[in-house]
Amino acid sequence: MSGPWADGVRRWASTGRRALTTDDAPPLTYRRWVDEGDALARALIGAGLAPGARVATLLPNGTELLTALYACARVGVTAIPVSTWATGPELRRVLDAAQPDLLLTADTVPGSPRELPMGAYIWGETTGPALPLADLLELGGRVGDGAWLAAVNAPDAGSDFVVLYTSGSTGAPKGVVLSQGAVARNAALIADRMGFADGERVYTYFPLFFSGGLCNALSTTVAVGAELVTQARFTPAGAATLIHERRCTARDVWHDGLARVAAEHAFTHEDLRRMRRGLVVDAALLAAHGAVDDLGVDMYGMTETATAFTCGHHRDPAAVRQTTQGRPLTGNLLRIVDPDTGRELKAGEQGEILVRGPNMMSGYTDDTHLALIDEDGFFHTGDVGSLTADGHVRYACRTKTMIKVKGLTVQPEEVEAVLTACPGVRRAVVTGLGAGHESSGIGAIVVLDPGTAPAEVAAWCRRELSSYKVPELRSVAEADFPLSASLKNDRLAARALFPTLPAVP
Known part of the structure; x- marks a missing residue:
């Protein structure tokens, strides 16, 4: 016997199953x-x-x-x-x-x-x-x-x-x-919610040195004895070939992460329709490939919770799976509270998300987590969200990413969602402008399709957003878009990059 994560690997050793396929090694x-x-x-x-x-x-x-x-x-x-x-x-x-x-x-x-x-x-x-x-x-x-x-x-x-x-x-x-227990137990629960089964072949581009790759993609496949299909270095063409050749049945990617792969010649409609399980991907992509029976789920979590703390269920209706982050995993407790008073809020009311459960981290290496745990043992995440009447989580944003402009609060995720819904906008990251406690305005860095005029995007924002939320735009090439190492929008980098970019016409 060893710890539960190692024992999870050993469980499948006598089966002859393939654990890992990459494009650069046996x-x-x-x-x-x-x-x-x-x-x-x-x-x-x-x-x-x-x-x-x-x-x-x-x-x-x-x-x-x-x-x-x-x-x-x-x-x-x-x-x-x-x-x-x-x-x-x-x-x-x-x-x-x-x-x-x-x-x-x-x-x-x-x-x-x-x-x-x-x-x-x-x-x-x-x-x-x-x-x-x-x-x-x-x-x-x-x-x-x-x-x-x-x-x-x-x-x-x-x-x-x-x-x-x-x-x-x-x-x-x-x-x-x-x-080991937190990661192994959580991975088994996630795999169950996603509907992973014997013989699954799961594609991911997440680096396995980050939580999304290690705790989610790798550990969920180990939980069911599945095969992980990945790359040492992500390229859309290589991913499309791997997915097609290995006939992948599931995916562990960011919600828009398959768009570049799906654009490759080697990727077929059948490839996406076959990869029915895993993390939710953009509805427009599913529709374009005729993937009408997709079972993708969304989740809420962080490195501190070994990725998912809540997760949708593959049997939930599509409208629930695509618009909420699911219910807490078994054994987990979650509260939504007023961040100023600590009062627990009702369904539909937005506040700070507090979490407690067996998948929690043991702590930070510098012990600063102790200041974030209250007397009831709940970890204050700094995230903002709400609960639906039937207990599903709706994540809104990070409290630390909220932007204050002239006393008004702006959630950058809201503005980013409006921008990416605009035809011709591939990516968008929103940040506050200026220095100091309050921002002087809202800035957005976008990646545009060829032929898309920034003026059209600005007009879209004026139609869709309150005036104080309308961002000043800057445009960059895909390769220059500010992403963190885990492929999330990097707002710190965006804030530094914005003033160096020329104003758009």
């Missing part, structure tokens, strides 16, 4: 995942690591990252998946904060050998301070059966599994500690 079966993961886990013990030690991984989506995650979970070592997109200074800040005992990387990570601390091992060609992984694996041969059994029996549901650093779309990244 497929990984659950059997090989366990065999290679156990060898690495022995090596970690041989290197002197004990439960509670920390191993950082600087690895893209692929066999190496899955092997490292399983090996750590198997013997109770905490994994710290680090973004391969991190720049040198970003990487150094994370590693300095995490203080790992050892680091695992690969020669496919650009420039990584120049940034690695001592105690680093690398898959592939070695340069700089990193040692070949074979040197680490040799240490596993020194571990006797008694020491091995003691190591694999040490982890339990409460053992730290990972420390994930949030994307920091509204502030500096934080280290979020999640237990």
